[in-house]
Amino acid sequence: MTVNVCHDVGRKRRVSAPVEDAAELSALSADPQRTAIATERRRALEMSLRVLSEKERAVLVLRDLEGLSTEEVARALGTTEATVRSQVSKARVKVGDFLERYFRRRT
Secondary structure, eight states: OHHHHHHHHHHHHOOOOOHHHHHHHHHHHHOHHHHHHHHHHHHHHHHHHTTSOHHHHHHHIIIIISOOOHHHHHHHHTSOHHHHHHHHHHHHHHHHHHHHHHHHHHO
16 A cells, blocks of 8 residues: 555656756766666665665655655655654665665675
């Protein structure tokens, strides 16, 4: 159910990419090294989301990736703003720890 709410909210808030993003994508496709780095970062982020609980993943995606306010996330998930802030904080720490370990192993 949480995943469906995330998808619904994401569809409602979807906006077209700014022109600056299009220029950046063009630059990435012209530079294989930058493309590889961006792909690796995205892969690591996706992997880091798997270490989160479903609730942590939902609040982090809605708050940080979809750009919803704490109030909007709380309303969408039927919880309090304090709970959202707590879950986002814990999720950010877990993602940060995962990414730190992941990239430390790569170097």
